[in-house]
Amino acid sequence: MKQAIRALAIATLILWILLIAFAITAVYSVMNLGINFGETQFFSSNDNVVLSLPFSINNQGYYDISELNVTTHVTDYNGTLLALSETFVPLIASGSNVETAHNISITLTDILSMGYTEFLFNDSSFELDTFVALNFAHAIPVQISMNLTIPWGAPFSNLSIEYIPPENNTLVIPLSFENHSFFDIVGTLRLEVYNNLDELVISEQSSLNVSSHGEYDEPFEMYLSIGDLSKLTENGNLRLVFESPMFTVEQWIPYG
Amino acid sequence: MFLLDLFVGIAVFFAVITNLFSGTIFGYAFSIARALIMIIYFIAAFNGGIVSLTMPLREFTVSIVVDVKAFLTILVLVNLLGIGKSLLQVTGFLAKKVEADKLN
Numbered sequence: 001m002k003q004a005i006r007a008l009a010i011a012t013l014i015l016w017i018l019l020i021a022f023a024i025t026a027v028y029s030v031m032n033l034g035i036n037f038g039e040t041q042f043f044s045s046n047d048n049v050v051l052s053l054p055f056s057i058n059n060q061g062y063y064d065i066s067e068l069n070v071t072t073h074v075t076d077y078n079g080t081l082l083a084l085s086e087t088f089v090p091l092i093a094s095g096s097n098v099e100t101a102h103n104i105s106i107t108l109t110d111i112l113s114m115g116y117t118e119f120l121f122n123d124s125s126f127e128l129d130t131f132v133a134l135n136f137a138h139a140i141p142v143q144i145s146m147n148l149t150i151p152w153g154a155p156f157s158n159l160s161i162e163y164i165p166p167e168n169n170t171l172v173i174p175l176s177f178e179n180h181s182f183f184d185i186v187g188t189l190r191l192e193v194y195n196n197l198d199e200l201v202i203s204e205q206s207s208l209n210v211s212s213h214g215e216y217d218e219p220f221e222m223y224l225s226i227g228d229l230s231k232l233t234e235n236g237n238l239r240l241v242f243e244s245p246m247f248t249v250e251q252w253i254p255y256g
Numbered sequence: 257m258f259l260l261d262l263f264v265g266i267a268v269f270f271a272v273i274t275n276l277f278s279g280t281i282f283g284y285a286f287s288i289a290r291a292l293i294m295i296i297y298f299i300a301a302f303n304g305g306i307v308s309l310t311m312p313l314r315e316f317t318v319s320i321v322v323d324v325k326a327f328l329t330i331l332v333l334v335n336l337l338g339i340g341k342s343l344l345q346v347t348g349f350l351a352k353k354v355e356a357d358k359l360n
Contacts, residue, residue: 001348008341015334019327141323148316 026137029061029094038101044183047109047246056099057092063137065092070102073129082111082126104128108247120249121159123180124152153180153213156249161238163255169224171202173238176217177210185210187244191220195233196256202228208242259301266293284346291338298331305329 038054059065067090074083087102111119118124132144159177166172171193179185185208192203204222224232235256242249270290277283299305305325311318 001344001351005341005344005348008337008344012334012337012341015330015337019330019334022327139326143321143323144318145321146313146316146318 022137025062026140029059029063029137032060033065034058034060042182044246047107049106049108049183049246051104051106052101053104054099054101056097057089058097059092059094062094064094066090066135066138068092068134069132071131071133072102072104073127073131074104074106075127075129076116077125077127079127082106082116112247112249117249117251119152119154120247121154121156121251123154123157126150126152153182155179155181155183155185156242156251159251161240161253163238165234166224166229166232169229171220171222171224171232173220173222174217175220175240176215178215179210179212182212183246184212184214185216185242185244187242187246190241190243191222192239192241193222193232193236194239195231195236197233198237199231201231201236263297263301266290266297281346281349284342284349287342287345288339291335291342295332295335298328298335302328302331 034057036056036058038056041052041054043050043052057065057068068088070087072083072085073081074085075081083104083106085102085104087100089098089100092098126149128148128150130146130148134142136142156177157180159175161173161175164172164174173191173193175189175191187208188205189208190203190205193201195201202222202224204220206218206220208216210216233256235254238253238255240251240253270286270293274283274286274290277286302324305323305328307322307324309320309322311320
């Protein structure tokens with residue numbers, strides 16, 4: 001009986017020592033964890049807009065961090081999922097430093113195909129939900145979640161187009177907009193004039209290069225032949241088509 | 257802070273009372289009661305093994321959820337070992353008492 005009691009006392013003591021040692025070293029390890037965030041960068045490639053969040057984790061603690069998984073959901077104000085990004089780091093061993101970046105890729109053509117052309121013409125905001133899951137010391141799963149509202153600047157904000165009846169066979173249509181987005185708008189802009197029978201009267205194309213947070217304010221000048229003038233009516237529609245490697249968008253604006 | 261005060265209160269109370277009644281059956285009973293109360297305390301303090309914390313920062317809110325079930329399980333097991341030890345001690349104590357009574 002005495003030996004059993006002694007064995008239990010020793011086992012309890014050892015377990016208490018191990019538990020307290022683990023608790024102290026775990027707190028020390030968390031305090032020695034260096035998490036640094038780099039400057040957020042925006043890229044635009046083909047039809048993608050990439051938001052890159054570089055970060056580094058310097059694990060100077062006693063325990064490994066494993067299965068680090070960073071997931072980001074980008075949703076609109078209605079909660080519709082626009083983009084889903086995931087970054088996985090299998091292991092950050094004790095004493096090591098890991099540098100990586102979490103890239104959130106938004107395909108503009110996908111968003112436009114969902115009927116979100118309003119994002120191109122009106123400033124809005126996105127909800128960014130980030131979940132970080134990791135396993136500390138291969139024993140303690142940790143989940144960190146945060147949500148953030150990020151403003152979205154429309155590339156064709158405050159679009160203004162005005163139809164002025166032709167003078168001296170010349171149709172001058174002033175066009176202006178502000179690029180509130182974080183990317184430059186590079187592509188071609190085509191303006192087509194349709195009469196009230198939906199017949200194409202004339203079209204004009206110009207190249208466009210508007211820097212981020214820049215303004216565009218230039219008129220379209222179109223020279224009308226006698227045939228074009230005869231087709232032109234007092235009312236109709238203007239069709240504005242913007243084509244770029246990132247996306248293609250059109251806007252119909254009635255005139256008259 | 258309240259949880260820490262409570263822990264200190266439980267530990268001090270049972271340390272005093274167990275010493276006061278040491279050598280009697282009540283001393284062992286209080287040891288068992290201390291272990292049971294500690295088990296309940298740890299389960300309550302660690303919220304059943306899921307500790308969550310929400311911190312509002314400048315522009316966003318961060319919530320942290322830590323799953324300490326493994327740690328809590330070991331804490332409970334240590335206290336169960338303590339109960340086992342106390343039960344063995346009380347059995348030994350009663351056996352000795354019975355032997356002494358028989359001899360008298």
